[in-house]
Amino acid sequence: MTLPRARNDHLVIKRVADETLVYDLQRHRAYCLNAAAGLIWSHCDGQTDADQMAAVLQSELGLPRDEDVVRLGLAGLDKAHLLVERLAPPLLAARYSRRKFLVKAGVVGLAVLLPTVISIVSPTAAQAGTCVAANGCAGINNFLPCGPPNCTKICCLGKCRNISEPECV
Amino acid sequence: MATALAGAWRQPPPPMAMSAEELGEITPLLLETGGGALGWWRFQHSPLATSRAGRRLRRSYRLHTIQAAVHEHELARTVGLLRSAGIEPLLAKGWAIARLYPEPGLRPYGDLDLLVPPETFAVAKATPNVMRAGVDLHPRFSELADRPLDELYRRSQLAALGDVEIRMLGPEDHLRLLCLHLLRHGFWRPTWLCDVGVALDRLPAGFDWEYFLSGKEHHSSWVMCVLRVAEELLGARLDVPREGRMAVELPEWLVSDVLRAWGAGHPGYARRFGSYLRHPAGVLQGIGMRWPSRIQAAAKWRAPSSNTPARPLQAWAFTVRGARWLAGRA
Numbered sequence: 001m002t003l004p005r006a007r008n009d010h011l012v013i014k015r016v017a018d019e020t021l022v023y024d025l026q027r028h029r030a031y032c033l034n035a036a037a038g039l040i041w042s043h044c045d046g047q048t049d050a051d052q053m054a055a056v057l058q059s060e061l062g063l064p065r066d067e068d069v070v071r072l073g074l075a076g077l078d079k080a081h082l083l084v085e086r087l088a089p090p091l092l093a094a095r096y097s098r099r100k101f102l103v104k105a106g107v108v109g110l111a112v113l114l115p116t117v118i119s120i121v122s123p124t125a126a127q128a129g130t131c132v133a134a135n136g137c138a139g140i141n142n143f144l145p146c147g148p149p150n151c152t153k154i155c156c157l158g159k160c161r162n163i164s165e166p167e168c169v
Numbered sequence: 170m171a172t173a174l175a176g177a178w179r180q181p182p183p184p185m186a187m188s189a190e191e192l193g194e195i196t197p198l199l200l201e202t203g204g205g206a207l208g209w210w211r212f213q214h215s216p217l218a219t220s221r222a223g224r225r226l227r228r229s230y231r232l233h234t235i236q237a238a239v240h241e242h243e244l245a246r247t248v249g250l251l252r253s254a255g256i257e258p259l260l261a262k263g264w265a266i267a268r269l270y271p272e273p274g275l276r277p278y279g280d281l282d283l284l285v286p287p288e289t290f291a292v293a294k295a296t297p298n299v300m301r302a303g304v305d306l307h308p309r310f311s312e313l314a315d316r317p318l319d320e321l322y323r324r325s326q327l328a329a330l331g332d333v334e335i336r337m338l339g340p341e342d343h344l345r346l347l348c349l350h351l352l353r354h355g356f357w358r359p360t361w362l363c364d365v366g367v368a369l370d371r372l373p374a375g376f377d378w379e380y381f382l383s384g385k386e387h388h389s390s391w392v393m394c395v396l397r398v399a400e401e402l403l404g405a406r407l408d409v410p411r412e413g414r415m416a417v418e419l420p421e422w423l424v425s426d427v428l429r430a431w432g433a434g435h436p437g438y439a440r441r442f443g444s445y446l447r448h449p450a451g452v453l454q455g456i457g458m459r460w461p462s463r464i465q466a467a468a469k470w471r472a473p474s475s476n477t478p479a480r481p482l483q484a485w486a487f488t489v490r491g492a493r494w495l496a497g498r499a
Contacts, residue, residue, distance in 0.1 A: 012235070012238045012239050012242050013238075014234055014235055014237075014238040014274075016231070016234055016272075019231070021231055021234055021235040021238070022235070023235050023238065023239050025239075025242075030232070030235045030236075032231050120228070120231050120232050120235060121232075
């Protein structure tokens with residue numbers, strides 16, 4: 001079975017406190033990885049298996065040594081296209097939800113420690129200082145407001161879209 | 170807003186007492202005007218950090234932080250491309266001021282504003298992969314039209330961004346541009362005044378006040394007004410030596426107009442003038458959006474001490490702008 005490898009091309013990565021912020025220059029998406037997800041991602045070197053990652057999570061963050069926690073994180077990284085190859089079926093087979101894991105572990109207080117990969121989007125388009133023409137979003141990031149009308153949309157996945165569109169949230 | 174942002178750019182920011190309700194009240198405005206990350210910086214170690222408003226500010230901080238990293242990536246790439254075409258660009262605003270904050274993601278980013286010598290402007294624009302959205306090349310900075318280009322380059326500075334050296338305006342020219350830029354836009358974004366506060370905090374030893382205030386006297390007077398407003402509203406450190414002192418009386422309406430502009434939030438983007446010729450609906454709204462504020466009209470057409478009534482000036486400024494647009498189409 002191929003072990004997961006982290007993508008490192010066409011990404012802008014910024015580590016802030018215990019979080020890892022990632023911008024995908026190809027897909028024009030931004031993500032925030034919490035400490036556990038960041039730790040898992042940093043060990044995706046094609047040589048570390050889920051059990052070894054679980055041991056790291058246990059020693060670094062005090063999480064229970066459980067491969068399902070790693071799988072939860074890998075599933076998030078996979079969905080965000082932050083791995084070189086899509087996950088092999090054995091790793092995806094046990095795609096645990098956070099709730100299922102918490103029920104299994106019986107420790108609700110662990111919730112904030114579980115690996116999380118969340119998408120970052122602009123809360124309001126006006127936060128940026130410019131307005132891109134409606135046809136000017138090709139190849140640029142999803143932070144810039146665009147229009148018309150009245151610059152209320154954002155450049156998202158290379159097009160000027162409503163901020164509420166599912167692919168932009 | 171002013172209370173929340175006063176000194177917010179400092180490391181550490183000054184402590185302040187604010188209730189969760191008060192923070193909740195100003196948070197939408199902070200977010201809308203690009204001050205969310207600074208808001209988080211101010212409140213991150215307070216009990217308000219875990220409030221609903223605090224969480225929204227934190228999300229904004231994340232956004233600005235990764236946006237800053239992308240902006241830096243784009244800046245290094247664009248400067249590299251221009252240099253390979255034999256052009257030395259000069260940066261203003263953006264990273265040039267963000268690098269003086271404790272973290273570059275504490276201010277919002279818009280365009281990448283790069284000055285290139287006019288004789289290289291066409292080559293720069295034609296350089297492959299340079300003119301992507303978000304890159305704004307200028308043959309001159311209109312705010313610094315009273316300064317020779319050679320002087321801007323002579324006084325420019327280099328700063329390292331990773332392994333790329335970025336050339337940017339010298340501190341005197343940059344502070345002047347920051348002040349005139351926010352006047353031109355009517356002060357609506359509070360973080361622009363924070364930029365001025367940061368620049369004042371980080372003035373290098375030997376800052377040439379005389380040169381800073383040289384050029385059009387009318388502009389210099391208004392620049393001093395901006396510094397005074399930054400001091401009054403945001404607690405910026407305005408420690409002007411004797412040679413830099415310029416007797417300027419702050420118009421009594423200025424601070425309240427600035428606060429009003431902040432309260433109004435983002436002014437929105439008007440349609441192009443020409444589009445109203447084909448689709449007249451909304452023309453009144455369009456005029457309203459282009460109608461210059463008292464700050465904009467006064468800063469452009471009269472000295473701070475002048476008592477010329479504002480409304481005729483605003484009408485005049487609007488008419489001149491319209492006339493210029495018509496002349497450009499003719």
